[in-house]
Amino acid sequence: MDSLFEDLRRMNKRQFLYQVLSFGMIVSSALMIWKGLMVVTGSESPIVVVLSGSMEPAFHRGDLLFLTNYEQDPIRVGEIVVFKVEGRDIPIVHRVLKLHERSNGTVKFLTKGDNNSVDDRGLYAPGQLWLTKKDIVGRARGLLPYVGMVTIYMNEYPKVKYALLAGLAGYVLIHRE
Amino acid sequence: MHSAFTRCHALAAYTVSVLAGLTFVCFVTTAFRDYSANADINTVTVLVRNVPDYSASREKNDMGFMIFDLKADLRPLFNWNVKQLFLYLTAEYETPSNKLNQVVIWDKIIQRGENAVLDHKNIRPKYYFWDDGNGLRGNKNVTLTLSWNVIPNAGHLPILVAKGNHRFTFPEEYTTTKM
Numbered sequence: 001m002d003s004l005f006e007d008l009r010r011m012n013k014r015q016f017l018y019q020v021l022s023f024g025m026i027v028s029s030a031l032m033i034w035k036g037l038m039v040v041t042g043s044e045s046p047i048v049v050v051l052s053g054s055m056e057p058a059f060h061r062g063d064l065l066f067l068t069n070y071e072q073d074p075i076r077v078g079e080i081v082v083f084k085v086e087g088r089d090i091p092i093v094h095r096v097l098k099l100h101e102r103s104n105g106t107v108k109f110l111t112k113g114d115n116n117s118v119d120d121r122g123l124y125a126p127g128q129l130w131l132t133k134k135d136i137v138g139r140a141r142g143l144l145p146y147v148g149m150v151t152i153y154m155n156e157y158p159k160v161k162y163a164l165l166a167g168l169a170g171y172v173l174i175h176r177e
Numbered sequence: 178m179h180s181a182f183t184r185c186h187a188l189a190a191y192t193v194s195v196l197a198g199l200t201f202v203c204f205v206t207t208a209f210r211d212y213s214a215n216a217d218i219n220t221v222t223v224l225v226r227n228v229p230d231y232s233a234s235r236e237k238n239d240m241g242f243m244i245f246d247l248k249a250d251l252r253p254l255f256n257w258n259v260k261q262l263f264l265y266l267t268a269e270y271e272t273p274s275n276k277l278n279q280v281v282i283w284d285k286i287i288q289r290g291e292n293a294v295l296d297h298k299n300i301r302p303k304y305y306f307w308d309d310g311n312g313l314r315g316n317k318n319v320t321l322t323l324s325w326n327v328i329p330n331a332g333h334l335p336i337l338v339a340k341g342n343h344r345f346t347f348p349e350e351y352t353t354t355k356m
């Protein structure tokens with residue numbers, strides 16, 4: 001830690017600005033990767049964290065899911081979809097139980113969590129009996145276990161999130177490469 | 178490495194790297210496996226009723242009811258990266274109002290280590306088979322297929338359909354008695 005402060009004292013204005021620029025580059029790269037993923041997968045949220053135990057024993061709280069949302073690949077029964085109920089922000093990861101498609105292309109779905117005993121009609125908006133394509137954020141294609149716990153801790157204890165971000169920002173700005 | 182902090186840091190970094198490497202190996206060694214298998218499905222009883230659907234629009238909709246047999250050997254599908262298989266039996270059909278209908282009537286979870294040989298007779302459906310309308314009576318082409326979703330420890334989530342589906346017809350008359 002002492003060596004870090006020594007570096008800071010030795011830095012002149014130009015070097016400090018260079019450090020700020022490096023920091024900016026890291027942030028922009030991260031943003032570019034995220035937005036690029038959104039385009040490639042076609043989903044507004046290509047990586048989601050499983051928040052509840054309603055899909056156990058397949059997915060546990062804290063697992064990471066990779067989603068795609070391709071139009072030309074229609075959703076079929078048995079697939080794991082992530083959807084958002086109108087008016088609510090939380091994504092729900094459940095499985096499609098029933099599907100009815102008209103010849104004009106409109107589809108309606110009913111979903112159910114593997115670990116729930118009833119279907120999701122109780123979770124939908126009041127008066128809503130079915131999900132439509134626009135409610136669906138994407139289809140789960142890949143799984144990475146446990147990694148999402150970090151996000152859950154950061155959301156439940158915001159102080160941890162701020163401390164981590166402040167520490168990271170400080171480290172990048174002060175440390176001399 | 179002199180301070181406790183650097184030692185802890187090195188240990189933590191090494192642990193995370195090894196875990197990440199193992200996860201990747203798990204994924205890569207099973208990414209191209211073939212998870213197909215055969216299934217033997219048969220219907221024993223097939224009925225259709227026309228009753229108000231209180232879970233949905235409260236209109237009178239067709240409700241199908243089938244008792245079926247199921248036979249499949251899914252043991253070769255399991256490997257060190259398969260955490261569980263989610264099996265589901267789908268009834269797929271077409272009606273005048275809907276081009277495609279898919280209804281899951283039965284499902285089962287088989288975890289790695291559990292018995293993966295299915296040989297069930299006279300299974301009752303787990304979920305109500307409601308149609309979106311009145312298109313089941315006399316429907317000549319309803320197909321029952323067994324599918325499974327492979328849930329890995331880490332990696333792809335493929336869905337496969339068993340080879341061997343079963344087509345049946347719903348009767349022309351509604352059943353009004355209790356079954």
